[in-house]
Amino acid sequence: MTDNEKIYVTKTFMPPMEEYMEEIRDLWDSAWITNMGEKHRELEEKLRCSLGVDALSLMSNGHMALEMCLAAMHLVGEVITTPFTFASTTHAIARNHLTPVFCDIRPDDYTIDASKIEDLITEHTCAILPVHVYGNVCDVDAIADIADRHGLKVVYDAAHAFGVERDGRGIGTYGDASVFSFHATKVFHTVEGGAVSYSDPAFGQRLYELKNFGILDETTVAGIGANAKMSEFHAAMGIVNLRYHEANVRRREAIWKIYCRELSGIDGLQIPEDARDKAAQGTASRCRQSRNYSYFPVVIDPEAFGADRDQVAERLALQNVFVRKYFYPLSSDYDCYKGILAHGETPVADRVSASVITLPLFPSMRKEDAYRICDMIRNCRL
Ligand SMILES: *Cc1c(COP(=O)(O)O)cnc(C)c1O
Numbered sequence: 001m002t003d004n005e006k007i008y009v010t011k012t013f014m015p016p017m018e019e020y021m022e023e024i025r026d027l028w029d030s031a032w033i034t035n036m037g038e039k040h041r042e043l044e045e046k047l048r049c050s051l052g053v054d055a056l057s058l059m060s061n062g063h064m065a066l067e068m069c070l071a072a073m074h075l076v077g078e079v080i081t082t083p084f085t086f087a088s089t090t091h092a093i094a095r096n097h098l099t100p101v102f103c104d105i106r107p108d109d110y111t112i113d114a115s116k117i118e119d120l121i122t123e124h125t126c127a128i129l130p131v132h133v134y135g136n137v138c139d140v141d142a143i144a145d146i147a148d149r150h151g152l153k154v155v156y157d158a159a160h161a162f163g164v165e166r167d168g169r170g171i172g173t174y175g176d177a178s179v180f181s182f183h184a185t186k187v188f189h190t191v192e193g194g195a196v197s198y199s200d201p202a203f204g205q206r207l208y209e210l211k212n213f214g215i216l217d218e219t220t221v222a223g224i225g226a227n228a229k230m231s232e233f234h235a236a237m238g239i240v241n242l243r244y245h246e247a248n249v250r251r252r253e254a255i256w257k258i259y260c261r262e263l264s265g266i267d268g269l270q271i272p273e274d275a276r277d278k279a280a281q282g283t284a285s286r287c288r289q290s291r292n293y294s295y296f297p298v299v300i301d302p303e304a305f306g307a308d309r310d311q312v313a314e315r316l317a318l319q320n321v322f323v324r325k326y327f328y329p330l331s332s333d334y335d336c337y338k339g340i341l342a343h344g345e346t347p348v349a350d351r352v353s354a355s356v357i358t359l360p361l362f363p364s365m366r367k368e369d370a371y372r373i374c375d376m377i378r379n380c381r382l
Helices: 017-030 038-051 062-072 087-095 140-150 201-210 232-263 272-282 309-318 347-355 367-379
Strands: 055-059 078-081 099-102 125-129 153-157 177-181 194-198 215-217 296-300 356-359
Touching: 017 038, 017 232, 038 055, 038 194, 038 232, 055 062, 055 201, 062 087, 062 153, 062 177, 062 194, 062 201, 078 087, 087 099, 125 140, 140 153, 194 201, 232 296, 232 367, 296 347, 309 356, 309 367, 347 356
Parallel strands: 078 099, 078 125, 125 153, 153 177
Antiparallel strands: 055 194, 177 194, 296 356
């Protein structure tokens, strides 16, 4: 890159334009461009296979997928969730007239700390909504065990975890349902889009109704639905992008490995592989999970490293590298949720949120830029 070319945390993958044009050509013949047409059916089936899930319902975006999913469960009361996530997770709970109850996260992979969930369960608790943050798999066994014992629903926000498998099983098969986002910035995208994976056909029927105004047939409206349908143009983008998914993951992996090699062993920096190795030593039973290389978070201990998170972000920005502070602030610190949590009740999430950056990582990123960024980070200590 030239020195003044800007590098952002991500850059949307664009497939060859002609290929997309070819894919949408037949839409001009059918003139069926939304409302669960041919492309919608095709993408749903292709994703069902590639994600290894029983069933899947496409949605207009990941957020509506979350909202529709919670609505289809007819939940009332409190939902235990993580504050270390994108605004959407918490908003989907609140917009369903449910109360978010924030649980702390684990220091190694930043997913919800299952050992702290049970303390938060009350007679009003109806569900757990953990997030496979950065594509790291939650402690799904412990969460299933707690949910079983207390009769709770489990919905995973798998917006970061497209294509991730655990012990060879698709991540969308865990819990009662999982929600994916296909936003332009995600590992796999349909411009805007999302999906709910599930296995109960009756639940799938409710999802289908909810995303289409609650309409059953021409004269019957079964419930208070919304409009969360994915259009044929978006589905067509997904069909094309899916062909490039594996190659894109491999290109992300190459950048990821440079970051790992160049940033490991530096005092005060916690990077994903280090954290996972530490975790593996602690709990020998932890399962194998694949990676989709969606995000590369670096947690900076200012004392040990010699510069804090904000200083590092500023130094990189001066050199035209724009990292993101995902996830800062915690959703529990938004004005709309303040007061739900006394400060200090999620000490790990507080600390990680104050000290994390996610580095640029996208398929078309050049290796020399990854090396340069690592140099810049090392130089922040001086
Ligand atoms: C992106 C994202 C969403 C929302 O998905 P959209 O498709 O942008 O609506 C929800 N949760 C998490 C964790 C996300 O990163």
